[in-house]
Amino acid sequence: VGEARNLIPMDPNGLSDPYVKLKLIPDPKNLSKQKTRTVKATLNPVWNEAFIFSLRPGDAERRLSIEVWDWDRTSRNDFMGAMSFGVAELLKGQVDGWFKLLNQEEGEFYNVPVADTDDCGLRPKFELFAIKILKKDVVAQDDDVAGVLVERRVLAMGPRPHFLTHLHSTFQTSDRLYFVMEYVTGGDLMFHIQQLGKFREPHAADLKLDNVLLDAQGHVKITDFGMCKENIYPGDTTRTFCGTPDYIAPEIIAYQPYGKSVDWWSFGVLLYEMLAGQ
Numbered sequence: 367v368g369e370a371r372n373l374i375p376m377d378p379n380g381l382s383d384p385y386v387k388l389k390l391i392p393d394p395k396n397l398s399k400q401k402t403r404t405v406k407a408t409l410n411p412v413w414n415e416a417f418i419f420s421l422r423p424g425d426a427e428r429r430l431s432i433e434v435w436d437w438d439r440t441s442r443n444d445f446m447g448a449m450s451f452g453v454a455e456l457l458k459g460q461v462d463g464w465f466k467l468l469n470q471e472e473g474e475f476y477n478v479p480v481a482d483t484d485d486c487g488l489r490p491k492f493e494l495f496a497i498k499i500l501k502k503d504v505v506a507q508d509d510d511v512a513g514v515l516v517e518r519r520v521l522a523m524g525p526r527p528h529f530l531t532h533l534h535s536t537f538q539t540s541d542r543l544y545f546v547m548e549y550v551t552g553g554d555l556m557f558h559i560q561q562l563g564k565f566r567e568p569h570a571a572d573l574k575l576d577n578v579l580l581d582a583q584g585h586v587k588i589t590d591f592g593m594c595k596e597n598i599y600p601g602d603t604t605r606t607f608c609g610t611p612d613y614i615a616p617e618i619i620a621y622q623p624y625g626k627s628v629d630w631w632s633f634g635v636l637l638y639e640m641l642a643g644q
Contacts, residue, residue, distance in 0.1 A: 376436035448473025
């Protein structure tokens with residue numbers, strides 16, 4: 367355990383007293399728990415401590431949980447952030463780098479690498495991105511590898527329409543895929559339907575297709591392209607059976623050749639949902 371930077375102030379003096387707690391999870395009896403020393407009054411602690419865990423058969427399926435806590439003399443210690451690594455991943459090689467501190471629920475299941483601006487020569491730039499995370503084993507079990515590759519190609523294509531969600535970059539770890547995407551602040555249509563009940567007609571007529579997001583100015587952004595069919599030109603048809611059940615056109619269900627008309631069917635269903643609120 368090396369160091370941390372820019373931690374959240376937890377104490378009245380604007381600083382924290384951070385320490386790191388490590389354990390193999392699941393571990394209901396806390397038999398594997400270890401921790402670093404507490405570094406007092408800092409937001410940039412340096413520990414540089416090493417730990418050894420005795421592994422048993424089957425432990426490769428567990429995860430190493432790493433949590434940062436703020437020590438408090440008079441009350442309960444405060445949670446600051448967490449991450450975790452698959453034991454199988456650590457057995458393959460050393461993990462060295464910076465990682466984002468997540469909440470406890472997220473930290474139990476994954477980690478999010480962060481680039482070190484000092485090492486890569488970049489000037490710090492405060493910009494928000496959305497990160498879509500896919501577990502490789504789930505993608506393989508669902509036989510969705512092709513869909514993930516299609517989505518990446520569609521998001522990365524150029525020149526692209528301004529109303530498609532922009533892809534910044536992609537990367538992967540041994541067990542997860544990461545899509546770093548444009549952060550769209552307006553939420554999706556499902557959220558707005560739940561808030562409003564239904565849309566007035568002037569609003570509904572301006573919105574397009576399924577998986578529609580709204581940016582801060584209310585402009586449409588389309589996302590989630592895993593079921594896109596590539597290289598379809600005017601007059602071409604396909605027989606691929608795919609789609610969300612409530613939006614699938616009759617031609618698809620009947621295994622008949624179809625073209626772009628099925629998109630208009632889905633668009634009609636979406637308009638009905640917005641206007642009727644159901």
